Amino acid sequence: MASLDDLKKRIVSVKSTQKITKAMKMVAAAKLKRAQENAEKGRPYSEKMNNIILNLSSGISDKENSPKLLSGTGEDKVHLCIVLTSDRGLCGGFNTNIIKKAKVYFENIKKEGKVLKIITVGSKGYDQLKRVFNENIIEKISFKDSKNINYFDAEKVGKIIINSFEKKEFDVCTIFYNKFKNVITQIPQAQQIIPLKASEVEGNSPEDNYEFEPDEDEILSNLLPKNISTQIFKAMLENSASEQGSRMSAMDNATRNAGEMVDKLTIEYNRSRQAAITKELIEIISGAESL
Amino acid sequence: MSEEFKVEIINPEKSFLLKEDVTEIVVPAFEGEMGILKDHISIISFLKPGIIKIFSKSQEENYYVEDGIMEFKNNNLSILTSSIFNIKDMDKNKIEENLKEAEAQSNTSDIDDQKKYLIDQKVEVLKSIH
Numbered sequence: 001m002a003s004l005d006d007l008k009k010r011i012v013s014v015k016s017t018q019k020i021t022k023a024m025k026m027v028a029a030a031k032l033k034r035a036q037e038n039a040e041k042g043r044p045y046s047e048k049m050n051n052i053i054l055n056l057s058s059g060i061s062d063k064e065n066s067p068k069l070l071s072g073t074g075e076d077k078v079h080l081c082i083v084l085t086s087d088r089g090l091c092g093g094f095n096t097n098i099i100k101k102a103k104v105y106f107e108n109i110k111k112e113g114k115v116l117k118i119i120t121v122g123s124k125g126y127d128q129l130k131r132v133f134n135e136n137i138i139e140k141i142s143f144k145d146s147k148n149i150n151y152f153d154a155e156k157v158g159k160i161i162i163n164s165f166e167k168k169e170f171d172v173c174t175i176f177y178n179k180f181k182n183v184i185t186q187i188p189q190a191q192q193i194i195p196l197k198a199s200e201v202e203g204n205s206p207e208d209n210y211e212f213e214p215d216e217d218e219i220l221s222n223l224l225p226k227n228i229s230t231q232i233f234k235a236m237l238e239n240s241a242s243e244q245g246s247r248m249s250a251m252d253n254a255t256r257n258a259g260e261m262v263d264k265l266t267i268e269y270n271r272s273r274q275a276a277i278t279k280e281l282i283e284i285i286s287g288a289e290s291l
Numbered sequence: 292m293s294e295e296f297k298v299e300i301i302n303p304e305k306s307f308l309l310k311e312d313v314t315e316i317v318v319p320a321f322e323g324e325m326g327i328l329k330d331h332i333s334i335i336s337f338l339k340p341g342i343i344k345i346f347s348k349s350q351e352e353n354y355y356v357e358d359g360i361m362e363f364k365n366n367n368l369s370i371l372t373s374s375i376f377n378i379k380d381m382d383k384n385k386i387e388e389n390l391k392e393a394e395a396q397s398n399t400s401d402i403d404d405q406k407k408y409l410i411d412q413k414v415e416v417l418k419s420i421h
Contacts, residue, residue, distance in 0.1 A: 041305035048301060048369055052335060052362050151303040151373055210364075213322055213336040222337060223360060226373075233303050 004276070007269040011262060018258035024090065025251035032183070032244035038149065039180060039237040046234040049227055053196070055210060056220050067217070069162075069224040072195030073171045078115040080170035080194075081105065082157070084177040084235050085125030086243045087144045092250030094178060094186065094243050095124045101188040102176045106133060117170055121157060121236075149236050151229070158229030165194060177235035178242035184249055186242035193231050196224075296329045296366040298345060300354070303373055308354075310347060316368060317344040318361055319412075333364045338372065340413035342420070353378040355420065357413065378420055390417040 002010075057070060083102050085095045109116045118137045120126040126140045139160065143153045161173060173194035178186040212219060298316060300308040317326045319341025327334075338359040345352045359372025397410045 038304070042303060044306055045301045045303045045371060048362070048371055052360060052371070055362075056335065154303075155373075209333065211332055211334040213320055213325075213334065219335060219337055219360070226360075230303065 002272075004269065004273060007265060007272065011265045011269065014258050014261050014265065018255055018262065021251045021254040021258060025248055025255060028244045028248040028251060032241065032248055035237070035241040035244050036180070039241045042234060042237045046230050049223075049230050053220070053223060053227055056212075056216055056223070057196075067221045067224055069165065069194055069228070070196050070220065073168065075171045076114070078117065078170040078172075079109050080117045080119065080161070080164070080173045082161070082173065082175040082232070083118060083120050083122075083125045083129065084175060084232075084239050085120065085122035085128075086239070087123050087142055088243075089124060090250065091243050091247035092253075094246035095122075095128065097186070097188045098176050098178055099125060099128045101190060102129075103132070105174070105176075105190060106136075119157075119160070149233075149240050151233050154233035154236055155229045157232050158225065161194070161228055161232075162225045170194075175232065175235055177239045178246075180238050180241040180245060183245040186246055189235075191231070191235070193228055196227075294329050295347075296368065298368045298370070300343075300370045300372065300375060302371075302375055307375055310345065312347045313345055313368075314348060315346040317342075317346075318370070319343070319356070319416075320361070327363060327368065329366055331363055335360065335362050338370070339409055341416050342378070343370070343375075355381065355416070358409075381420070386417055386420065390414065393417065 081102060083098060085098055089095070106116055106118075116133070116136045118129065118133055119139045119141065120129060120137060121141045121143070123140075123142045123144065126137065126142075129137060141157060141160075143149075146153055164170060165173070172192065174190055174192045176188065176190055179189045181187055294314050295312045298308070298310045298313045299306065315326060315328055317324055318336075319325075319339050321337040321339050324341070325336070338356055338361060340357045341355075343354040343356055345354070355376045355378055356370075356372050357374040359370055359375070361368065361370045363369075393410055393413045397407060397414060
């Protein structure tokens, strides 16, 4: 059995760990509130954008010649996957969930004999994917230096995607991120952004006949690249809210577990202290009796 | 009958401005400035760099935009833009910096006509508010 001193040391160390997890939980809770607000504020933009694209694409007369970003290249050979993860760890299953979802998808693509290309955003995703899919990762991006999520960063990612699409380097593009449902639940999502999924475009029927200036095609070809950045920005916002939520519940759990451990150790400590006292007493008494 | 309609300006981070009592708005549409009154036909247009003027009964507000898209439908005008500033809040130094950058861009040769047109517009507008 461990000595009294060892037990005492362990109790102290568990307690200090608990303090850290508690602090992290508090920080995550504060950040979560802000991230959640940001995610909610950012929603109207992407919704409106989707609506306008919806109205536009239904107005296009010549489906054959519609922009490639909308209709796709007509092939399905090279898949580009953007995996959005966090830059920091200690956030429960947050990153693992995205990676798990992505890996299933990757395996499928490989099984079908298609070419897979990966761009990771956030260092944790790269760390987890490089072991198995190292030769597929064509780029890794990290926004460790920017404090807040901003549109500028999303635009950078968007430009990379569009540039490589214009060079015909891939046919289908999917992004992976965690959708924020509530603090406890985050749902890993796979969203196809190129070509735009038909189900999303045909969501509700357009009511109006619009006037366009300049013409539909021109607006669409200008708007679609912007939509990609917008979708990525939305994913980043959702992701950051999810990350904080996930971290908060993970740290809450850790704090509770540490508390349980301290209780257990304290009981053990008291027992062994009592045992030592009893032992000493017995020794004294039996010593006195033998006299 | 009232002559007012609703204007909403949204940028990616948040809803930038929401006004319900707008009587007239002038936007820098791609092919020229466009004034919009109530009951305008539904329209979608691109914005070029320029100034959005919003008139309501009591006041007039001016905003500078660099790009964006606007949609007018059922007396709701939405403007989506990633770069919008209230002219009152704009810093002289910042304007000058922007102006120099745009001028430099305009003088490089490897841009197509459409881009050049947009950048020249930007230069002009920045000069006018400078």
